[in-house]
Amino acid sequence: MITVLFDGIAYGMLLFVLACGLSVTLGLMNFVNLAHGAFAMAGGYAAVVLSAHAGVPFLLALPVAFLVPAVIGAVLERTLYSQLYGRSHLDQVLFSIGLVFMAVSTAEYFMHSSKQFPVLPEYLKGRIEIFGIGMGVYRLFIIALCGILTLLLQGILVGTRFGSRLRAAVDDRRVASGLGINVGVIFLSTFAVGSGLAGLGGALAGEVVGLDPTFPLRYMIYFLIVVTVGGTTSITGPLIASLLLGIADVGGKYYVPALGGFIIYTFMIVVLLVRPQGLFTRGR
Amino acid sequence: MATVLETVGLEKRFGGLVATSDFNFKLEGGERHALIGPNGAGKTTLINQLTGVLPPTAGKVLLMGEDITHLRPDQRVRRGLARTFQINQLFLQLTPLETIALAVTERMGHGNSWWRPVGSRAGITDEVAEIAGRFHLGDVLGEKTISLPYGRQRLLEIAVAFAARPRVLLLDEPAAGVPESERHDILAAVAELPREVTVLLIEHDMDLVFSFAERITVMVNGAQLTAGTVDEVSHDPRVRAVYLGEADHG
Amino acid sequence: MTKSELNPAVANGLKARQRWHPAEVVFWLIAFSSYFLLPGKHLILNEIAILALFAISLDLILGYAGIVSLGHAAFLGFGAYAAALFAKHINPDPLIGLAFGTITTTLLGFITSFLVLRGNDLTRLMITLGVALLLNELANQLGWLTGGADGLQGVEMAPLLGMFRFDMFGRTAYAYSLITLFVMFLIARRISYSSFGLSLNAIRDNSLRASAIGIPVNRRLIAIYTIAASFAGVAGSLMAQTSQYASLDVLSFEKSADVMLVLVIGGAGYLYGGMIGAVVFKILQDWLSALTPQYWHFWIGLILVIIVLIGRERMSQGVAGIVASFKRKTPAAPGPAAKAEG
Ligand SMILES: Nc1ncnc2c1ncn2[C@@H]1O[C@H](COP(=O)(O)OP(=O)(O)O)[C@@H](O)[C@H]1O
Numbered sequence: 028m029i030t031v032l033f034d035g036i037a038y039g040m041l042l043f044v045l046a047c048g049l050s051v052t053l054g055l056m057n058f059v060n061l062a063h064g065a066f067a068m069a070g071g072y073a074a075v076v077l078s079a080h081a082g083v084p085f086l087l088a089l090p091v092a093f094l095v096p097a098v099i100g101a102v103l104e105r106t107l108y109s110q111l112y113g114r115s116h117l118d119q120v121l122f123s124i125g126l127v128f129m130a131v132s133t134a135e136y137f138m139h140s141s142k143q144f145p146v147l148p149e150y151l152k153g154r155i156e157i158f159g160i161g162m163g164v165y166r167l168f169i170i171a172l173c174g175i176l177t178l179l180l181q182g183i184l185v186g187t188r189f190g191s192r193l194r195a196a197v198d199d200r201r202v203a204s205g206l207g208i209n210v211g212v213i214f215l216s217t218f219a220v221g222s223g224l225a226g227l228g229g230a231l232a233g234e235v236v237g238l239d240p241t242f243p244l245r246y247m248i249y250f251l252i253v254v255t256v257g258g259t260t261s262i263t264g265p266l267i268a269s270l271l272l273g274i275a276d277v278g279g280k281y282y283v284p285a286l287g288g289f290i291i292y293t294f295m296i297v298v299l300l301v302r303p304q305g306l307f308t309r310g311r
Numbered sequence: 312m313a314t315v316l317e318t319v320g321l322e323k324r325f326g327g328l329v330a331t332s333d334f335n336f337k338l339e340g341g342e343r344h345a346l347i348g349p350n351g352a353g354k355t356t357l358i359n360q361l362t363g364v365l366p367p368t369a370g371k372v373l374l375m376g377e378d379i380t381h382l383r384p385d386q387r388v389r390r391g392l393a394r395t396f397q398i399n400q401l402f403l404q405l406t407p408l409e410t411i412a413l414a415v416t417e418r419m420g421h422g423n424s425w426w427r428p429v430g431s432r433a434g435i436t437d438e439v440a441e442i443a444g445r446f447h448l449g450d451v452l453g454e455k456t457i458s459l460p461y462g463r464q465r466l467l468e469i470a471v472a473f474a475a476r477p478r479v480l481l482l483d484e485p486a487a488g489v490p491e492s493e494r495h496d497i498l499a500a501v502a503e504l505p506r507e508v509t510v511l512l513i514e515h516d517m518d519l520v521f522s523f524a525e526r527i528t529v530m531v532n533g534a535q536l537t538a539g540t541v542d543e544v545s546h547d548p549r550v551r552a553v554y555l556g557e558a559d560h561g
Numbered sequence: 562m563t564k565s566e567l568n569p570a571v572a573n574g575l576k577a578r579q580r581w582h583p584a585e586v587v588f589w590l591i592a593f594s595s596y597f598l599l600p601g602k603h604l605i606l607n608e609i610a611i612l613a614l615f616a617i618s619l620d621l622i623l624g625y626a627g628i629v630s631l632g633h634a635a636f637l638g639f640g641a642y643a644a645a646l647f648a649k650h651i652n653p654d655p656l657i658g659l660a661f662g663t664i665t666t667t668l669l670g671f672i673t674s675f676l677v678l679r680g681n682d683l684t685r686l687m688i689t690l691g692v693a694l695l696l697n698e699l700a701n702q703l704g705w706l707t708g709g710a711d712g713l714q715g716v717e718m719a720p721l722l723g724m725f726r727f728d729m730f731g732r733t734a735y736a737y738s739l740i741t742l743f744v745m746f747l748i749a750r751r752i753s754y755s756s757f758g759l760s761l762n763a764i765r766d767n768s769l770r771a772s773a774i775g776i777p778v779n780r781r782l783i784a785i786y787t788i789a790a791s792f793a794g795v796a797g798s799l800m801a802q803t804s805q806y807a808s809l810d811v812l813s814f815e816k817s818a819d820v821m822l823v824l825v826i827g828g829a830g831y832l833y834g835g836m837i838g839a840v841v842f843k844i845l846q847d848w849l850s851a852l853t854p855q856y857w858h859f860w861i862g863l864i865l866v867i868i869v870l871i872g873r874e875r876m877s878q879g880v881a882g883i884v885a886s887f888k889r890k891t892p893a894a895p896g897p898a899a900k901a902e903g
């Protein structure tokens with residue numbers, strides 16, 4: 028029981044790192060980026076290629092898993108995404124679905140369609156007992172790493188000049204640009220960092236769920252749930268939403284496997300109906 | 312004359328801002344009533360509450376004595392309360408012909424009919440033609456609304472509200488933003504509205520208000536400053552101080 | 562201009578809206594002659610007809626009423642499974658099965674229509690997506706009924722009208738689908754020119770004003786969502802019956818995305834867009850998957866991206882513009898004489 032809870036938390040933390048970039052893109056740029064999972068997949072495959080094929084230690088592969096999608100994200104933001112900020116959500120959705128399809132096929136072409144896993148070092152494998160509770164070392168590692176990242180993010184958002192500008196820009200773009208804040212640079216950097224985090228999440232998730240080319244499609248709904256349930260006005264909302272989703276998903280699949288994805292989909296629909304602006308945001 | 316539209320203690324808050332406070336106001340059947348007040352006084356917000364676009368925080372709206380506070384906008388329209396918008400709200404991809412025909416059809420209660428083509432019913436053609444003529448839209452009936460000059464769009468804005476055959480018509484700055492040369496058409500159309508329609512007009516041009524209205528209500532900061540005949544209001548020193556003074560440089 | 566002078570113009574303008582244009586007649590002549598002129602292509606033509614009907618269904622909500630959906634395959638798939646299960650377990654007659662698939666899907670549409678009333682485009686996108694995923698998961702989990710991931714096999718249809726067997730070349734199938742498409746198109750066309758249809762356009766353009774002229778917005782949206790679901794239910798039923806099979810991918814996200822692309826290619830809001838888009842899409846798909854069998858979705862994705870970057874309006878004007886330019890020739894309202902006077 029506790030182990031399930033523990034796994035759920037690890038899974039939730041992963042989801043948070045995977046999805047927090049999307050939450051910012053949506054809140055800041057009002058952009059529905061359904062292709063967010065493609066960046067996660069890019070990071071995941073970077074880790075697989077490095078650790079499994081090139082023999083690079085997993086821990087060294089992680090920064091690359093961050094950088095690769097971050098750079099791709101930055102390039103795409105400047106060249107393509109930025110052209111679509113003012114457009115309708117339908118256009119944004121069509122555009123990003125197009126990107127997802129391209130990413131899925133590209134991954135299939137280069138990486139084949141079977142599931143692949145990054146190679147973990149020995150010290151991240153196995154289980155340990157703490158207070159008589161069995162925990163996977165890797166899960167513990169995920170929780171620790173994602174926890175640090177979350178604190179770091181929160182620190183940046185609350186404690187730095189960039190963070191306060193970012194929050195100003197989320198609150199009101201017109202005001203922000205009126206204050207002389209360079210919105211373009213903020214967009215670019217958040218998009219890149221969000222994509223990078225997704226990639227890192229993808230690399231970390233590789234071991235847990237395995238990577239295959241349909242990853243962006245399979246997890247799209249998870250990201251959307253995190254964002255819709257958590258709202259886009261803070262990072263605590265998505266964090267709590269991720270944890271709840273992680274625990275519900277792991278717990279649900281463990282105790283009532285027959286229900287499969289029902290619990291989370293139903294949960295999302297109900298939340299959207301009751302509180303379209305998200306569960307953890309103040310109503311407008 | 313019977314009271315057709317009445318508010319009782321109407322109040323609207325946006326967070327801390329009180330946009331309408333304890334507003335009591337009456338429209339008598341057939342009268343020409345002007346609602347004036349500086350920008351931000353809450354005039355549009357009042358209209359929005361009368362028509363059901365915004366729910367009031369407190370108070371009631373009565374139409375012909377019936378409490379309509381909790382009715383949807385479309386239900387109020389069907390009871391005879393129509394409006395125009397300060398900022399155009401039109402069907403940009405439709406033509407004026409379609410727009411007016413639709414409004415007439417809806418009023419006749421055939422809006423739900425999904426089989427018979429628009430205009431296949433007796434009376435619709437006549438009425439659309441009458442409205443198009445009245446509001447000088449005859450020559451642009453087949454053009455997309457989005458391509459009409461702004462002044463024509465303003466006329467259509469009134470025409471479509473009029474097509475609902477309202478007992479009470481609320482006009483929110485019908486000539487707002489219209490170049491001087493075209494204002495006349497719009498105001499003439501307003502002046503020629505049939506007598507059985509009760510009209511509430513929001514307008515900043517004082518000459519126009521004085522020539523059009525029989526009674527005037529002055530609104531400042533969400534509250535009613537005063538109400539009365541044109542004479543009474545135009546000589547009220549408070550109105551001169553608060554409103555007319557401001558209007559000179561507003 | 563006086564009322565009596567305007568009267569004929571108004572009457573003509575309203576009548577001209579729904580008049581059949583020669584281009585439409587030509588379109589359908591081509592469609593029906595394809596049955597005789599392309600005898601070796603009946604299988605793909607059948608798929609095109611079904612996809613076209615599915616696209617018309619999406620057009621009814623997206624193009625006419627402005628409701629965006631990321632999960633329209635929910636109705637296609639539901640109709641497909643309903644028809645397939647009905648044929649397998651209850652009655653193999655195609656027309657009875659078509660009625661069953663359509664009615665059950667209509668019910669599903671009605672129930673889920675309440676979910677799309679609230680919120681903005683974004684919530685609608687996610688709710689429709691969620692509903693489709695939910696159904697997909699349901700079909701997956703109810704393996705004893707639906708065959709799960711293997712698909713529903715062993716569906717055998719009785720001959721159409723007791724006379725025409727479903728042959729392996731798709732001759733019966735295409736005739737069946739094409740006639741059904743035509744009938745459904747006629748209904749959609751009728752709806753689109755009715756006052757109900759016009760009120761949907763009004764809601765799409767400006768729901769605030771729509772309610773200010775007395776249109777009960779939510780009721781109309783419920784109605785069209787339900788109608789659109791029934792159209793998709795017909796398409797799904799045809800799909801299952803003519804292929805004698807139903808599988809999870811009829812409920813997949815890709816199906817929902819594909820039909821959006823179809824509509825984007827042909828242009829939304831005039832019914833023909835879905836059909837033209839379906840032809841283009843299927844030809845593209847056929848060609849691309851011959852070129853790179855596994856990766857054809859890459860090209861579909863690329864097309865989507867390009868279309869959006871160019872601008873959907875400009876893009877579909879290419880197709881719709883041809884149709885529209887025909888339409889403009891029949892005066893939609895007062896002619897030049899009336900214009901000169903104003
Ligand atoms: N939807 C709204 N939310 C918050 N404040 C509003 C809203 N609508 C109007 N207000 C505020 O209410 C006040 C009255 O506005 P309005 O009714 O438009 O004034 P008027 O029409 O007299 O110029 C203004 O201060 C305006 O900013």
Ligand SMILES: [Mg+2]
Binds near residue numbers: 355
């Ligand atoms: Mg105003």
